[in-house]
Amino acid sequence: MNFAGKRVKAIRYGAYVTLVGSLLTGPPQTFAQDLESIPSAPLRLTVTPHASSRIAMKTLPKAICVLHADGDTAPSRSFKLFSDEEGMVRFSVNPSEESEEVTTFAVDCTADGQTRTFALQLRPHSTASADMPAPVADERRPQESDIVRRALTNQEALDLSNEEIIQRDYPPRPNPNQAPGAYATWFRLVTQPARRVEPRQAAHSALQASTEADSDNWSGFALKNAPNEVPVATYDLVEGAWYVPTVTHPLFEQMTYSLFWVGLDGDDGVCPKYCPQSGHTSDLWQAGTGQQIESLPGRPVATAAVRANTASLIPVTSPLPPLTYTVSSYFAWTELVPGQSISVLPNFNVSPGDEMFVEVWVGNKGANPSLSGAYAIAFVEDVSKAEYTYIYNAMSKVKVLGYQAEWIMERPFEGGVLPGLADYTETYMYSPWTEKTDGTWLSYDQNNAVQITMGGADRTLSSAIVIDTNTIYFAWAAFN
Numbered sequence: 478m479n480f481a482g483k484r485v486k487a488i489r490y491g492a493y494v495t496l497v498g499s500l501l502t503g504p505p506q507t508f509a510q511d512l513e514s515i516p517s518a519p520l521r522l523t524v525t526p527h528a529s530s531r532i533a534m535k536t537l538p539k540a541i542c543v544l545h546a547d548g549d550t551a552p553s554r555s556f557k558l559f560s561d562e563e564g565m566v567r568f569s570v571n572p573s574e575e576s577e578e579v580t581t582f583a584v585d586c587t588a589d590g591q592t593r594t595f596a597l598q599l600r601p602h603s604t605a606s607a608d609m610p611a612p613v614a615d616e617r618r619p620q621e622s623d624i625v626r627r628a629l630t631n632q633e634a635l636d637l638s639n640e641e642i643i644q645r646d647y648p649p650r651p652n653p654n655q656a657p658g659a660y661a662t663w664f665r666l667v668t669q670p671a672r673r674v675e676p677r678q679a680a681h682s683a684l685q686a687s688t689e690a691d692s693d694n695w696s697g698f699a700l701k702n703a704p705n706e707v708p709v710a711t712y713d714l715v716e717g718a719w720y721v722p723t724v725t726h727p728l729f730e731q732m733t734y735s736l737f738w739v740g741l742d743g744d745d746g747v748c749p750k751y752c753p754q755s756g757h758t759s760d761l762w763q764a765g766t767g768q769q770i771e772s773l774p775g776r777p778v779a780t781a782a783v784r785a786n787t788a789s790l791i792p793v794t795s796p797l798p799p800l801t802y803t804v805s806s807y808f809a810w811t812e813l814v815p816g817q818s819i820s821v822l823p824n825f826n827v828s829p830g831d832e833m834f835v836e837v838w839v840g841n842k843g844a845n846p847s848l849s850g851a852y853a854i855a856f857v858e859d860v861s862k863a864e865y866t867y868i869y870n871a872m873s874k875v876k877v878l879g880y881q882a883e884w885i886m887e888r889p890f891e892g893g894v895l896p897g898l899a900d901y902t903e904t905y906m907y908s909p910w911t912e913k914t915d916g917t918w919l920s921y922d923q924n925n926a927v928q929i930t931m932g933g934a935d936r937t938l939s940s941a942i943v944i945d946t947n948t949i950y951f952a953w954a955a956f957n
Contacts, residue, residue: 521608525601526603530611535563542558570599579599644843652918674824676822684891686736694890701744710848718860721737724805724829728772731771741763762812765833766807775800826864834856904951
């Protein structure tokens with residue numbers, strides 16, 4: 478299966494052209510639900526039962542937010558979100574049943590020392606009402622300050638030098654002869670316009686992707702140098718592309734995650750034994766997309782009845798039928814290990830099904846990849862929404878050694894423990910290529926490739942298999 482061939486047909490070209498046209502010339506279209514309303518006014522919506530409804534909600538700009546049922550702040554029944562520069566948070570909800578009952582949620586947001594609570598009222602019904610309409614799709618309002626990267630001509634894509642390509646805000650160009658699949662993916666990106674997104678990073682402090690020690694948290698493929706045990710500076714860039722998988726089948730009051738990413742280094746079996754820095758643990762530079770999902774109660778488990786004797790104050794409870802809301806969200810992220818938790822990129826409006834392209838490398842700004850560079854660099858593009866960014870993390874205390882390249886589906890640590898792996902069902906990663914320090918490009922399926930299955934000897938959580946040189950297939954099997 479070829480990413481630039483068969484799978485490319487799945488891209489929504491009509492929507493893509495419409496979006497790019499609005500970025501360049503067109504007037505703003507329908508904007509996010511309730512964007513101009515007073516922040517303290519509740520956002521009131523009807524959401525279809527047994528279906529996922531995507532909600533965009535105005536909160537504080539650049540905020541960390543927590544969604545929970547009104548009056549219930551238990552951590553196990555809370556859902557963390559990050560707002561963009563305009564204050565928008567985006568997530569999906571799926572009610573378990575139809576009801577006229579309205580559930581009130583609160584979204585507590587903190588930014589720059591300011592904390593505010595925003596109300597969200599949801600009615601799970603197949604028919605919207607005048608006072609509680611269905612959610613509408615949000616489209617970003619074009620700004621005069623937008624930086625739009627123009628499309629390269631076919632000749633420019635071939636003739637510009639590698640440094641000129643990077644200096645003009647395009648991702649590094651693969652070698653078309655050594656990596657035809659990677660070049661086809663790159664060529665399709667750079668010959669279409671896209672808007673630059675501000676690369677603001679927000680620490681998801683409790684969430685940490687990690688190095689791979691016993692494959693209890695990784696699945697996928699890794700290219701190591703030979704011999705595998707000794708770290709040799711071999712790889713300086715790695716890339717991959719995928720459609721953001723939809724996560725389903727949540728656990729009740731238990732957050733589950735799945736992270737899809739490409740990265741350099743990360744084998745705990747190498748460091749600190751062979752690493753030159755004193756006390757150095759394994760380094761890892763990675764970027765990708767994340768999926769999180771949880772089932773939250775839509776009504777109290779029981780209601781207190783009137784006490785027969787006011788002096789007794791003993792509550793009598795009667796159970797109510799279960800009503801739950803499956804809440805899910807999707808985000809772009811990076812992480813530089815050691816010393817950094819996952820950094821979410823809130824200015825990306827990542828949706829399930831979006832086509833993503835990600836490259837990570839080491840180098841200097843505006844220059845070709847080189848392990849002697851001062852920055853861990855990532856290029857992230859949401860191809861479906863024509864939005865991209867560059868991330869530069871200075872490596873003052875971390876050195877990326879370049880001894881390993883990876884293409885991974887992971888369950889990250891949360892608060893130091895491994896949560897369940899979110900059910901992504903199955904998905905593919907395309908264009909899984911890496912550049913060696915001598916400029917040679919290799920696909921993931923080399924003789925020295927290590928195939929990693931998540932789980933132990935008696936269980937499998939996630940697995941990955943070779944489809945062809947340009948495609949990896951991933952399959953979910955269990956939560957934990």
